[in-house]
């Protein structure tokens with residue numbers, strides 16, 4: 655039985671974030687999710703926040719702290735894609751994805767670290783992607799944002815590792831969510847052929863790795879990239 659923690663998951667109203675929140679709840683933790691719309695799973699506290707807006711995140715953290723206590727585990731999960739080939743990619747396509755996926759995670763981690771430093775305990779988990787290290791045609795913006803999370807987690811590990819705080823990256827491969835459902839069928843079939851496991855994963859398979867990483871047994875893992883990709887990104 656692992657220690658019960660206060661957990662905040664960004665983008666917990668659907669997809670992988672929803673599954674992560676549900677898994678933490680099932681393990682008995684106090685769980686809050688940020689959402690721009692909709693709600694987290696039953697039993698979680700939903701707070702409104704946009705990760706591109708530091709003030710809205712600050713207000714969300716304050717609300718969670720008042721209701722559930724200081725955030726001890728934070729999962730920066732909110733993310734977006736705006737795929738197109740390099741020559742067609744506008745400055746706005748690039749910066750909007752960086753602002754949500756990478757700068758958004760920075761804002762979340764910075765705000766979370768305040769209380770973690772006081773408590774001398776914290777678990778920071780950043781949801782990256784296999785393509786952050788593997789690369790992906792048509793995803794220059796997304797892959798750059800996701801590989802940036804590695805430098806973020808590793809630098810946080812070096813800065814805060816001595817205060818009981820770990821920072822890790824989880825790199826999912828293809829997961830059955832709205833994001834992958836939006837891919838053309840032929841592309842989905844082609845991707846499945848290239849994955850050693852021969853299938854996409856469920857969001858629960860990612861969520862279970864994340865709850866384990868936040869638990870007492872994973873206290874000596876920091877600055878790591880944990881792939882959940884059916885072998886797609888091996889060697890990276």
Ligand code: NDP
Nearest residue numbers: 665669670690691704705731732733783826828829831833
């Ligand atoms: P979804 O598109 O299903 O959900 C994305 C979530 O992020 C939603 O909750 C969305 O909120 C939230 N979000 C997006 N932009 C913002 C923002 N500016 N502020 C706050 N919340 C925001 O994605 P998935 O569940 O598939 O993905 C979750 C994470 O996993 C992402 O970081 C993604 O990059 C990563 N990932 C996904 C993979 C996959 O195969 N699905 C593979 C590898 C990584 P709202 O509902 O309001 O839009």
